[in-house]
Each structure stands twice: as structure tokens, then as C-alpha cells.
Amino acid sequence: MPILPSLAESGNATAIQASTAIPGVNPVGSGSIADIVDKTSPAVVEIRTTTQSGSSRDPFASDPFFRQFFGNRIPFDSGPRTSVGMGSGFIISEDGYILTNDHVVEGATQIEVIMTGKDQPIPAKLVGSDAELDLAVLKISGQNDLPTLQLGDSNSVRVGEWAIAIGNPQGLDHTVTVGVISAKGRPITVENKQYKNLLQTDASINPGNSGGPLLNMSGQVIGINTAVNASAQGIGFAIPTSTVKPVLDTLINNGKISRPWLGVYIQSLNREIADYLKLDRTEGALVTSVVEGGPAAAAGIVEGDVITEIDHQSVATPGDLTGLVEKMKPDQKVVAVVYREGKKMLINLVIGEKGNIEQ
Known part of the structure; x- marks a missing residue:
């Protein structure tokens, strides 16, 4: 199902499609920046959040980026109280979908949007978010024909x-x-x-x-x-x-991004380690730890195993294994070739979903 069907069905560019340049704007001519700002700024919104746990005297101290970079210049105390936060976002659909950062709305019990031309803050609902990519999608209701920005390339x-x-x-x-x-x-x-x-x-x-x-x-x-x-x-x-762009539909339709997960910690092999493990090769991913309750543990993979193939694809380095698993889907059934104490084994695996177990 495409994102924002009302826009897609109209034949106009959707929120995730690149558009042509704004009509009448000359990127080289004098005043072009002012023209761009005039046309785009109405779609930029202020986001205000309320959080009932954790606290600060400064609305920006709840932002993890600026706590790190600004340090003590942002007054902060950890006493329990209602805290407020501020951030920005921008409208990507005429009916009120808004893109922002996950860390702007993380943990918020109330989200409001301040828009150009609106007298009062508008309540917003968190539709989907992903902490790993630091992306969040909000939705405001009862709005039509809103100014929008389009995602370029x-x-x-x-x-x-x-x-x-x-x-x-x-x-x-x-x-x-x-x-x-x-x-x-x-x-x-x-x-x-x-x-x-x-x-x-x-x-x-x-x-x-x-x-x-x-x-x-x-x-x-x-x-x-x-x-x-x-x-x-x-x-x-x-x-x-x-x-x-690749995850926007997923965030809107599913509320989250499902990531494949094997549940192992791995490292590369050298000749000394290979000799100790009775291997005649240094290719593969050495399992240094297995997450309890994870898919690898459930399949019987143990510390010291060397994975040399998964889903009929060779694994020469830990990066190979990571890259192959990232292309898989949760619940996908695969076969791994594993060497244990010099002996080759075939192990059936079911790829898990990252985040389902404390990692």
C-alpha cells in the first residue's frame, strides 16, 4: 500500500518522490534563497513535547544530542517532574503527516505542533518511529490542503x-x-x-x-x-x-521497522585461532558469544563455532555475515554451515527480530 494514497491517487508527486525545482526560483540569481524560504517555511513546524518522567529546567536538555555537545551549558536536574521539550519537523502530506527525529518525541506523553497561520497548538499523534535511524512520523487530524515539503535525492x-x-x-x-x-x-x-x-x-x-x-x-x-x-x-x-525514503511507508503503515537478528557476537579468524579450533582455513565468522534466548541459541549455535555459510551464501568475514543477515527477514528459515572443533555441521535457523529480546 503506497504512502499517503490521497496524494498518490491524485497523480501529483507524493511525499517520498523527488520533485522538480520550485517554479519561479532561480538557484543562481539574487534573492533565490529568500524565495525558497518563502515557499518552504510554511511547511516547517515547531514541535512541543511533554514528558512525565525525567526532567530538566531547560526544554532542550531532554535532547540527548545537545546534552552531549553542550554539556553543563544546558541546566539539567534529574528530579522527577513534568518536563517539556522543543524541536522541529516538517509536513510531508496535505492531510497532516509530519517528519521529525525520534529523539525529539522519545518518551513524550503529549505532543503538540505549532504551525504558521494557526492560533493554537495542534495535538499530534506518534504514528511510527525508529530509534536506530532517529526518525519519527507524526500525524495531526482534521487538516487538509496543508503546505508540504517533498523529499529530494x-x-x-x-x-x-x-x-x-x-x-x-x-x-x-x-x-x-x-x-x-x-x-x-x-x-x-x-x-x-x-x-x-x-x-x-x-x-x-x-x-x-x-x-x-x-x-x-x-x-x-x-x-x-x-x-x-x-x-x-x-x-x-x-x-x-x-x-x-525506503522506510517511510513502513513507519506509517507498521509503526516500526522490523530488523532481522541472529543473536551472536562475532569476530574474525587468524591463523593462531584457526589452528586452536582445528580449522584449515581462516575464513568465516567466529562466534564469541551467543545471546540467551536469541535465534542462534535456539538453533544450537554455541561460543567457538565458526560460521562459514548462511542461506547458501559464503561467509569469509564477520562483515559478510552481518551484511547477509541484514538482507533477510524476521522469521525467515535458513541453513548455516558451522564448524565446531574441526567438524562441519549444518544448522537450521529461524531469523529473529531485533528488539524482541533485551540485547
């Missing part, structure tokens, strides 16, 4: 191209900053959590910008603003639309 973005960030830093709504794409495919770690394949920009991104759009000079969204490194000026990050 982040893969075609080149380093050095202009980028426009719109959001609500420090609660200052519809603040616009401009910079360039500084790098692509950046990994970062925030509070021991890894994020991959991010766009890096020097467009200023501050607390409250999280969840807002990063635009190209055609007025298309190329990323969702996510984090800032306050220790170095001019370093901000955004989730590219190439990450968003």
Missing part, C-alpha cells in the same frame, strides 16, 4: 553545494541558516549510539533545530537536521533522504 547532492536549514533553535521559530554540504556519509557516535551515512553541513544547527529540514537550492528536502558538534564551529549533521 540526497544521493545526487555534491560536497560544496549550498544547503538551507530551517527550524526553531532555542524556540525561535522559523530561523533560517545557510551553508554548504561539507561531507557525505559521515558516521558519528552520540551517547554510545552510532549513526551512519549522515550529511555534514556548516549551516548553523542549534538546539531546537532537530527534526527540521535541510534543503537544496530547488527547495527539496535532502536531509533531516539531527545534531550539532558544539566543540567545533560549523559542524552539523542531517539524516539523508536516501535513508528516509
